[in-house]
Amino acid sequence: MDIDVIKKLLENYKAGDVPIHDVLEKIKELPYKDIGFAKVDSHRKIRCGFPEVIFCLGKTPDQVVRIAEHIVAGGNDMLATRADREMYDAVSREFPDAVYHEQAKAITIQKTRRKPHKGMILIITAGTSDIPVAEEAKVTAEIMGNTVKVLYDVGVAGIHRLMKSHGELLKANVIIVVAGMEGALASVVGGLVDCPVIGVPTSIGYGASFYGVAPLLSMLNSCASGVSVVNIDNGFGAAYVASLINRTRE
Known part of the structure; x- marks a missing residue:
């Protein structure tokens, strides 16, 4: 009501x-x-x-x-x-x-039409297999009134793909990094930007990734100071927090 x-x-x-x-x-x-x-x-x-x-x-x-x-x-x-x-x-x-x-x-x-927040949320995935979790984050962030851009398949196995888009990273107000396997991308991004980075570990990976536990622990142990972490495959939670940050920083 x-x-x-x-x-x-x-x-x-x-x-x-x-x-x-x-x-x-x-x-x-x-x-x-x-x-x-x-x-x-x-x-x-x-x-x-x-x-x-x-x-x-x-x-x-x-x-x-x-x-x-x-x-x-x-x-x-x-x-x-x-x-x-x-x-x-x-x-x-x-x-x-x-x-x-x-x-x-x-x-x-969608029943309301609101003016989007000024800041941009950038969503990055390490691999193509991480896109479904990233899309959950994208849909959530957009319906909450945010301008969202995506950068997919730029994981550390080919780090030059990420560096080519370094300028996009610097434009973001908040960055969501979605990664499975060993989850290293969150630390890399965190070391390149001055905005909050939210890591989303995914359940993508071979046996020793333990359905996302390995990237979760990697992100929790990130040496990049600006990285925080949500639960495995929780694109929604990451986008909700990112929206709150984006609104506050505005």
Whole structure:
């Protein structure tokens, strides 16, 4: 429930169009809306600047649709991560303007049009196999109102590919580095720029990468001082933090 809806209800109450009981019932929903299987955080946008995001793993298509209905009802943008095609089909039947981002496995419904933040978020991948995680970050950062650029497949095995784009690195307000294998790219980028770098280890790699544990430990032990790290394959989390940083630095 958006605060603007409450204001409208109060105006209607004063005009005699809405009984006080209805106004009080709506105000009760400000913290969250209990829909049985979930408690939708109606106040998240007011507190944090962006509505609750739906994490689709473990949910049924019907559950995703019902949560989306309550998020969109307040005129909010909607982001659902780790969504499959079946979930998108269910959502799109209720919301024809929903968009499915295949590589990112994300669904977006954009209801607001905001002026983008001035700063640019740059998303870099070490390899092509890391792109799905990077695309999750890209979709997240864009719906949160950021200007996003990408630089894919510039890992340390061919470091000249990264150095050719050194100028793009220097233009960024925040950089997200997505890398599997040994995860060395985050340290390299961190040593080249004066902006925050967020490392995203991915589960890409051979057996000894332990499904992303090896690059996670490499990034956590980075010798570059400006590097912070999120969880394995967490493109969404990296983009959310990057958006907060971008907004603050602006």
